[in-house]
Amino acid sequence: MDRSRDCLPGMMPAVTTIATALGQVCLIWVHAASEPKVRRIILPGDPRSGTIVTENMPSIEKPRDKGIQVLIAGIQSFLMGNDIHLTTDLLDLDRCPSFQRRVLLAEYGIPRGYVSTYGRIARHLGNPGAARAVGNALARNPFPIVIPCHRALRANGQLGGFQSGQVVKRRLLEMEGVRFRGDGRVIMERVWY
Helix, strand or coil, X not given: CCCCCCCCCCCCCEEEEXXXXXXXXXXXXXXXXXXXXXXXXXXXXXXXXXXXXXXCCCECCCCCCXXXXXXXHHHHHHHCCCCCCCCCCCECHHHCXXXXXXXXXXXXXXXXXXXEEHHXXXXXXXXXXXXXXXXXXXXXXXXXXXXXXXXEECCCCCCCCCCCCHHHHHHHHHHCCXXXXXXXXXXXXXXXX
């Protein structure tokens, strides 16, 4: 039910539910001074989704803001398996701590069809001993799909964690052309960083 005209500056965040090939994705956003800002993207199966209170937020089924419309269409297309490049323009990255923001932007730099490891990302950021911290920062990624945290793996090619679970992580990687060994580990043939 559309209980709001699109968010106005200073108002509470709104939630838009997006039907995708993966299931219902929730987009939480506000209309900031000049453009909307996305605060969170919640994927289906994310166990934390129950702790994120959206019931008192205005529900905007069909946002009129062009930027939000483009993002919604991009997420839907991406989850249908299309080669879509989503931008970070609308993401409210300023809400993330400095280290996490650096990790998220490094992860964003990994192209479709490539993977990296938590350790490689840590070394890329100049913190070679921070693989666990990189993993923790990605585990709290508020912008999955746009920031493709599914492309980060353990050093041995095992999937590691993902907000919607390993089945979804593997599905996303397979959609992007990443290949797997018989034991479930990624074939590390296209590695970034």
